[in-house]
Amino acid sequence: MRTLKLLIRNAFRHKLRTGLTILGITIAILAFGMLRTMVNAWYAGVEASSANRLVIRNAISLVFPLPLAYKDKIRQVNGVTLVSWGNWFGGVYIEEKNFFPNFAVDPRSFLALYPEYIIPDLQRATFLNDRKGAVAGKKIAEKFGWKVGDTVTLKGTIFPGNWEFTIRAIYRGKDRSVDETQFFFHWDYLNETMKKTAARRADQAGYYIIGIANPNLAGEVSTTIDATFKNSLAETLTETEKAFQMSFVSMTEAILIAIQLVSIVIIVIIMAVVANTMAMTARERIGEYAVFKTLGFGGWFIAGLIFGESLIISLTGTAIGIGLTFPVAAAFADYLGTYFPIFFVERQTVFMDIAAGTVVGLVAALFPTWRAVRIRIADGLRRIG
Amino acid sequence: MKVPVSYSFRNLWTRRLTTILTASGMALVVFVFAAILMLAEGLQKTLVDTGSWDNVVLIRKGSQSEVQSGIERLQASVIETQPEVAVGPGGRRMLAKEVVVLISLPKRGTDKPSNVIIRGVSEESLAMRPQVKLVEGRLPRPSSSEIIAGESVSRRFTGAGIGETLRFGMRDWTVVGIFDAGNTGFSSEIWGDADQLMQAFRRPVYSSVIFKLRDASAFDAFKARVESDPRLTVEAKRETRFYADQSEMMAKFLRILGMSLTIIFSLGAVIGAMITMYAAVANRTAEIGTLRALGFQRRSILGAFLMEALLLGFIGGTVGLFFASFLQLLTISTLNFQTFSELAFSFTLTVEIVWQALLFSLIMGFVGGVLPAFRASRMKIVDALRTT
Numbered sequence: 001m002r003t004l005k006l007l008i009r010n011a012f013r014h015k016l017r018t019g020l021t022i023l024g025i026t027i028a029i030l031a032f033g034m035l036r037t038m039v040n041a042w043y044a045g046v047e048a049s050s051a052n053r054l055v056i057r058n059a060i061s062l063v064f065p066l067p068l069a070y071k072d073k074i075r076q077v078n079g080v081t082l083v084s085w086g087n088w089f090g091g092v093y094i095e096e097k098n099f100f101p102n103f104a105v106d107p108r109s110f111l112a113l114y115p116e117y118i119i120p121d122l123q124r125a126t127f128l129n130d131r132k133g134a135v136a137g138k139k140i141a142e143k144f145g146w147k148v149g150d151t152v153t154l155k156g157t158i159f160p161g162n163w164e165f166t167i168r169a170i171y172r173g174k175d176r177s178v179d180e181t182q183f184f185f186h187w188d189y190l191n192e193t194m195k196k197t198a199a200r201r202a203d204q205a206g207y208y209i210i211g212i213a214n215p216n217l218a219g220e221v222s223t224t225i226d227a228t229f230k231n232s233l234a235e236t237l238t239e240t241e242k243a244f245q246m247s248f249v250s251m252t253e254a255i256l257i258a259i260q261l262v263s264i265v266i267i268v269i270i271m272a273v274v275a276n277t278m279a280m281t282a283r284e285r286i287g288e289y290a291v292f293k294t295l296g297f298g299g300w301f302i303a304g305l306i307f308g309e310s311l312i313i314s315l316t317g318t319a320i321g322i323g324l325t326f327p328v329a330a331a332f333a334d335y336l337g338t339y340f341p342i343f344f345v346e347r348q349t350v351f352m353d354i355a356a357g358t359v360v361g362l363v364a365a366l367f368p369t370w371r372a373v374r375i376r377i378a379d380g381l382r383r384i385g
Numbered sequence: 386m387k388v389p390v391s392y393s394f395r396n397l398w399t400r401r402l403t404t405i406l407t408a409s410g411m412a413l414v415v416f417v418f419a420a421i422l423m424l425a426e427g428l429q430k431t432l433v434d435t436g437s438w439d440n441v442v443l444i445r446k447g448s449q450s451e452v453q454s455g456i457e458r459l460q461a462s463v464i465e466t467q468p469e470v471a472v473g474p475g476g477r478r479m480l481a482k483e484v485v486v487l488i489s490l491p492k493r494g495t496d497k498p499s500n501v502i503i504r505g506v507s508e509e510s511l512a513m514r515p516q517v518k519l520v521e522g523r524l525p526r527p528s529s530s531e532i533i534a535g536e537s538v539s540r541r542f543t544g545a546g547i548g549e550t551l552r553f554g555m556r557d558w559t560v561v562g563i564f565d566a567g568n569t570g571f572s573s574e575i576w577g578d579a580d581q582l583m584q585a586f587r588r589p590v591y592s593s594v595i596f597k598l599r600d601a602s603a604f605d606a607f608k609a610r611v612e613s614d615p616r617l618t619v620e621a622k623r624e625t626r627f628y629a630d631q632s633e634m635m636a637k638f639l640r641i642l643g644m645s646l647t648i649i650f651s652l653g654a655v656i657g658a659m660i661t662m663y664a665a666v667a668n669r670t671a672e673i674g675t676l677r678a679l680g681f682q683r684r685s686i687l688g689a690f691l692m693e694a695l696l697l698g699f700i701g702g703t704v705g706l707f708f709a710s711f712l713q714l715l716t717i718s719t720l721n722f723q724t725f726s727e728l729a730f731s732f733t734l735t736v737e738i739v740w741q742a743l744l745f746s747l748i749m750g751f752v753g754g755v756l757p758a759f760r761a762s763r764m765k766i767v768d769a770l771r772t773t
Contacts (some may be wrong), residue, residue, distance in 0.1 A: 017660050024656040031649045060553050061489040061500055063452055063725075064586070090453065158453045160445060176718045200589070233555070233587060250497045251720035262646060265413055269650060272410040273657035279402050292553065339638065365418070367402075 007308040014281070018313060021277045025317025025360065026324065028159075028270035029353050034332065035263035036349045042249060042256055044342035048177050049241035051215035053113060056208040056225060057244075059235040062088075065204035066234050077224050079217040080210050083190035084109035086187055087206035091154030091163060099338050100140045102154060104184040104190040104206075112212050116174040119373035123148060131189050133168035137180035139337065141170045154183075159190065161197070181341040209241070216227035267356050278310050282368030289372045290380025299373040306372060310365035311358065318357030322350055333339070386682055388689035396665065396693055397700075404697065407661040411701025411749055412708070414647070414654040419709035419742040421643030423732040424717070425636065427568075432632040432731040435570040436624030439601040440513055441469075443594045443611070450631060450724045451485040452502070455590040460617050464594050469607045471597040473512060480596035481510040482710075484579050485553045486586055487726055490542045500726045501538055513597050516569050522547050522562030525578060525766050532577035533562035537729040541718065545575065554585030570628060573718070573729045595624065611637030631723050638722075651749055654701070658753025662694050666761045673761050674769025683762040690758035691751065698750020702743045709742070710734055 012018050016175065040047075058064035068085070075083050076281060086105035093100070107128055111117065119127070119135065127133045136146055150167045165185050173180050187205075195202040212221055222238035229236045239247075249256070282289075289302050325345055333343035397404045405459070443464055444454035445471075456464075461482045464470075471479040484505035489498040499763065504510075511517060519765070525531035534545045544550060548558045566572040583589060598604060609619045622630070666673070674684060718729040 016663060020656050020660050021662075025655050027649060027652050027656075031646070060586070063487045096449070155447055157448050160447050231555070247498060248720075251499045253497075254717045259642075262417065265417060266650060266653065266687075269413045269653050269657075270412045272413075273408045273653060273660065275659060276403055276406040276410075277660055279406065280660075292560040336641075340541040 003304070003308070006310055007305065010281075010305065011309045017277060017280075021274055022317040022320070023162045023314055024270055024273045025314055025357065026321040028266050028360075029318050029321025029357060030324050030328060031266050032263050032356055033322065033345065033349055033353050034329060035259055035266075036352055037325075037343060037345050038331055038340065039256060039259055039263075040346055040349065041340040041343045041368060042252070044177065044179065044340075045245040046242055047382060048116075048179065048251060048342075049245050051218070051240065051242070052211055053241040054210050054212060054218060054238055055241055055244040056210065056236050056238045057206075059226075059237040062207070064234065065201075065206055066236065068203040068205050070208065070229065070234075070236075071205070073228055074208060074210060074225060077221060077228070079212050079214065079221045081348045082109055082113055082211035083208060084113050084210070085205035085208045086110065086184075087190060089154070089159065089190070090183075091159075092157060093152065097338070098144070100137075100183055100186070101179075104187040105184045106187045107184075109211075110184065111174050113209060116178050117171040118174055119169045119171045127168035130166060130168050131186050132164065132166055132191075134165035134183060134185040135171055136167055137182050138170055138172045139180040139341070140183065141167070143181075143337070146170075159194065159201075163189075163191075163193075165189075176344055179341045181337065183246045193247075197329065267360065271360050271363055274310065274314055274360055275367065277313070278306065278364045278368045279310070282306055282372050286372065286380050287343055287376060290375065290377045293377050293380070302372055305370045306369045307362065307365045311322045311361040314357050314361030314364065315354075318353060322353050323355075325349075325353070386466070388676065388685045388691060393689050393696055396669075397696060400665070403661055403664070404700075405655050408697055408701040408704065410657045411654045411698060411746060414650045414749065415702045415705025415742050415746045417650055418647045418730065419706055419734075419738060420712055420746055421639070421647060422554065422738045422741060423709065423712060423734055424730075425639055425643065426735060426738065427717075427730045427733040428632060428636055428639065429675035430733055431568050431570060431728070432628045434516060434568055435628040436626070437514070437597075437713050438623060438625050439598045440624035441596055441598060441604065441607070441621055442624050442627045443621050444592070446612075446618045446620045448620075451483075451592045452487055452724060452726070454485075454592050456482075456592065456594060456619060457590055460619065461591050461594050461633060463609065463613070463614070463616055464596070464619070467607065467611065469596075469599055469603050471599040473509065473597075477509065478596070479509055480514055480594065481507045481513060482579060482591045482594050483507070483510060484583050484586075484588060484590075485592040486582070486588070488551075488575075490545065490551070492541055493543050496513040496543070499542075500720065501542060502574045502724070502726045503532075503582065504574050504576050505582035506576050507579050510576070513595060514566070514571065517564050517566045517571055519562050522560075525561055525576075527578055528581060529578065530558050531561045531579060532558045532575055533564050534560050534575045535572040536563055536565045537572040537716065537718065538575055538727075539563050539726050541729070551575075554582075556585055558692040568731065568733075570728055573727050594619075608633070632721060632728075634723050635721050635728075642772045649744070655749050655753045658694060658697060658750060661697070661755065662690065662754045662757035663760070666690065666757045669761075670764065670769050671766055674766055674771075677764070677766045687758050687762035690761050691754050694754020694758065695747055696750070697747045697754070699743070701749070702746025705746065706739060706742050 058066055071083050084106050086103045089102045089104050091102050127135055146167050148167055152165050152167060154163045156163055191202055218240050225238045226236050292302055329345050444451055445456055448454035465480055473479045486503055487500045488503050490501050491498050525533055539545045545560060547560055550559050593660055611617060611621055712732040713734055716729055716731045718727055721728045
C-alpha cells in the first residue's frame, strides 16, 4: 500500500510533465481506438452476413445481369429453400453527396430472407401491396426527415429517369450491426418500367440471393448452381454472403492496410514520448535510487518503482482515452455516416486499447530501468542534477 | 549579444537519448504527413494526366461513370456528325465510340478477384490518347479476339501478361501487347476491339463517345447545343474534368483521413517536444542564471532555447522526409468507389511537398519550444542562481 502511494507521489511529482505525457497518451489511445473502429466498420458487411445465404452473380462481374428465368432453375437445386433477386439501383437523392445504398428487390422473398430487418406488421402489409412503395432504413429516414407516406424521388444513374417512391415502411435493425441506411423497393416497379423504356434490359436480375436449409450445404449448392449454367451466355458465380462481402473488402485492402499501419505508428510515436518522459525522470532520480540501494532495497524494487510509475502514467492516459473514444465515435458516426453506416466501438477495441497502453508503459520503462538498476551506489550518490 | 548556435546544438548532443526519442517521434509524424501529401499528389496526378484538355467525353445523362452509361448507336452517329469534331490525318474524324465494362479478374499471387476496366476501342482511340504507348508486342488486329493490357494490369492480374489468355464472354482473348500509359488511369485498363467486345458481352450499346475538338475553345458552345438536342440524352465533359470528377470522392476521403491523422499525430509529437524542452529548461536553471549574470539578455536566452527546439524539429523533419522519399518506389492499387474498378497510383514527391513537410516540422518544434523558452527567459537571475 505504501509502495503504491510512493508510486503515485512519484508519478505526479512533475505535474506539468506528467500532465503533458498523459495528454499525449490520451490522444494516441483515442486515435488508435478510432482507427480500429474504422477498420471494424470496414468489415461491418462481412460481420452482418448470414451463413444461410448465398449470393449468385454473373461470373464476368457484378455489372452484368442474369436472366430472370434462372430463378426457377435455381429453385430446383437440392438444399435451396428460398430464392430472391434484386438489382443495385444506384439512384441519387437530390445530390450525389446524399449517398445511400438503394436496391430493387423482390419484396416477399427478400423480407423472408432478411429477418434482421424489423418492420411493424401494418407497414409491412402496406409496403407489399404498393408497387411504388419503398422501405427505408431508420437512419436515413431520420437524416432526410422521411415519414411513412412521404414521396421520395431518386434520380437513376444506371436506370435513367426520375423514379418516384412512396415510403411505406421504415425498418430498424435487429441489433446494431445491421446497416440502417439502406433503401429497398419493388423489383417489379423497375422491371415494368424497363419493359416500357428499354425492353432489352427487362427481365434481368442483377443478382440472386438464396436461402439454404443448412450452412454445411453451401459448397455443394454453389457447385451445382454454377455447373447448371456453365457454358451459357450468363455463367454464374455462387459464393456465401460472407465471401461476397469480403470481396469488396479485399478490393480496398490497400487503404485498410494503410489504416492498420498508421494505427501502429501512433502507438510507436507515443511510446517514444513516454520513454522520453521516463528517461528524464529516471535520470533526475539516479541519486534517490542510490539512496534506496544504500538502505538495502534490491534492484527489483527499483525496477518496480520505475515500471509502476510508467504504468500509472500510461494507464491513466489510456483510461481517459477510452472514455473519450465513445463520444468521439458517436460524433464521427453522425458526421461521416455516408462512408461508414455502421460505426460503433466494439469491446475488442477497448481490450486492444488497454493492451496498447500497457505495452507503451512497459516498453517506456525498459531502458531507464536498465540504467537505474545497473548504477553503482557510489556513482549514483556522486551525481548531481 | 547573442548566444551562439553551437550552444543549442551541443545541448541536444549532450542529452542524446532524449533528443533521439523526441526527434524520432517527430520524424514519424513528418513521415506520415509527407506520405499523405505524396499519396494525394499521386492520385491527383494520375487522374489529371488521364485526360486531355481538348478531348470531350460524352456519356448518358445522369450516369456518373462510363460503366453506368449507355449510348445507342444512332445517338453515337449523331454526335459523330457534329462540326466541332476534329479531322485527323487521312481525313478521318478524331472520334471513338467506346464500350467500357468491368470484369473481375484474379490477382497474381493471392488469387483474390478485383474489378478491372475493359475498354472496347476503335481505331482513333489510340491517336487521341498520346499518353498511351505500346511497349511490348503489337496492337490487336481489328475484328479479332486480341487484346492489349495496361502495364499495371499485366503485372498484377493472372492471365494478363503478354502471350497469355483471358476467358470471358464465352471466348478466349489473347493478350498480344502491353501498353504503357505512364501515371494515368489507362494503365489499369485492358483494351480490345469495341465491336468484338460488344458481341461477346451481348451489349448492343456504346458506353461513351470521345472526340477531339477542332477548336479547344468551342467546348462550351458545343456542350450547350448537344445537351439541348432532343435526339440526344447525353452529357458532355472535357476529358480532364471527367476524370477529376471520378476521383473526387476518393480524393476527399484520403484528404479528410490524412489531415485528421496528421493533426492528431502532430499533437502527440508537439507534446513530446514540449516535455523535452521543459525538462531542458528545468535542468539548466542554474546555467541560465549564469548566462544571464554574464550579460546575455532575456531575448538571447529566448532565442537560444527556441533555436534548440527548431533544431529538434528540423532533425525530425529531415529524417522523416528521408524515409518518406523511399515510398516513391511503391505503387498503391485500390478500388475507386466511384467507378468501382481498380486504380493504380504511386506516391509522388514534389519539391513543394518537401518544403511543406520541413515547414511543418519546424512549426512543430516551434510550438513545442515556445512556452518552455519563455519560461527560461523570464527567470530572475538571483532565483535561478540560488537553485542547485
